Amino acid sequence: MTIGFIGLGNMAKAMIGGILEKGLMAPNEIIGTAATEETRKKVADKFGIQVRTSNEAVAKEADIIILAVKPQYLKVVIADIMDSVDDKKLVVSIAAGKTISWLSNEFEKPVKLIRVMPNTPALVGEGCSAVCRNDLCSDEDYHFVKELLESFGKAYTVPESMMDVVVGVSGSSPAYVFLFIEAMADAAVEGGMPRKQAYEFAAQSVLGSAKMVLDTGKHPGELKDMVCSPAGTTIEAVHVLEQEGFRGAVMDAVTACIEKSKSL
Known part of the structure; x- marks a missing residue:
C-alpha cells in the first residue's frame, strides 16, 4: 500500500x-x-x-x-x-x-x-x-x-x-479561537501581566475549558453557570459579553463562513 x-x-x-x-x-x-x-x-x-x-x-x-x-x-x-x-x-x-x-x-x-x-x-x-x-x-x-x-x-x-457547516464550526474556527485568546491576553497585558505569560494563561484556559466540555458531556451553559458565582467577577464579565453581542457575533461569523464555503 x-x-x-x-x-x-x-x-x-x-x-x-x-x-x-x-x-x-x-x-x-x-x-x-x-x-x-x-x-x-x-x-x-x-x-x-x-x-x-x-x-x-x-x-x-x-x-x-x-x-x-x-x-x-x-x-x-x-x-x-x-x-x-x-x-x-x-x-x-x-x-x-x-x-x-x-x-x-x-x-x-x-x-x-x-x-x-x-x-x-x-x-x-x-x-x-x-x-x-x-x-x-x-x-x-x-x-x-x-x-x-x-x-x-x-x-x-x-x-x-453538512460539509459547509463543518467548515464554519470546525475547519475555520481555530482562527476565531486564536482571536479570542489574543484578545484575552491583550487585556491581561493591559492589566500588567507579561505578554508571554498572558498567552499561556489564556491558551491553557481555553484548552481546559474545551476538555471539560468533551470529558464531562455537560452542556456548555451548565459549565458556564458553574463558574458564575452570585454577584461575582465572572457573571460581571459575562454580562459585558452579552451586552456587546458576543454570541451573536460568533454565530454571524460562523454563518458567513458557511456561506462562503458554499460559494467556492
Whole structure:
C-alpha cells in the first residue's frame, strides 16, 4: 500500500506526521509532491518520505491519492492525474467547497472518492476531521482512511450536506479561537501581566475549558453557570459579553463562513 500526497503544505505535513507517529505506514510507503523543490526537500528531510517532481508520477504510484491543495488548484491537479487514476485507486480530497459530485465530474469517469474537512490543530495531534464518501468507496477503504485521520485527532462521519457547516464550526474556527485568546491576553497585558505569560494563561484556559466540555458531556451553559458565582467577577464579565453581542457575533461569523464555503 502506498499513499501519495499531492501538495505538501501544513495539513499534509500534519497528516504525514500523525500517520508515521502512530506507525500506520512506513516512510517508504508514503510519496508526495509539491510545487517547489524547496518544499519537497524540506518534507523529505523531515519525514524520510519519497518525493516526486510531478502530480502524475504520484498518482501513478499511489494506491491512495490525497489531494492536499487549495480548492482553486483542484481543477488543474485533476487534469494532471485523471489519466493515471483507475477504479482501483482511492482519491481523498481535503479541499473546502468542492463536492463529491464536482470531483466526479472533473475526473470524467467513475472514481472512488472520499471527501475530508480537517483543521489545523491536526498539526499538534488534536485535529477534528469530517468525512464522507461516494458509493464506489468500500467500507474497508473508508475505515482505513478514518484510521489515518484519527492518527492526528478525531474523525467523524457526516452527510455531505453538512460539509459547509463543518467548515464554519470546525475547519475555520481555530482562527476565531486564536482571536479570542489574543484578545484575552491583550487585556491581561493591559492589566500588567507579561505578554508571554498572558498567552499561556489564556491558551491553557481555553484548552481546559474545551476538555471539560468533551470529558464531562455537560452542556456548555451548565459549565458556564458553574463558574458564575452570585454577584461575582465572572457573571460581571459575562454580562459585558452579552451586552456587546458576543454570541451573536460568533454565530454571524460562523454563518458567513458557511456561506462562503458554499460559494467556492
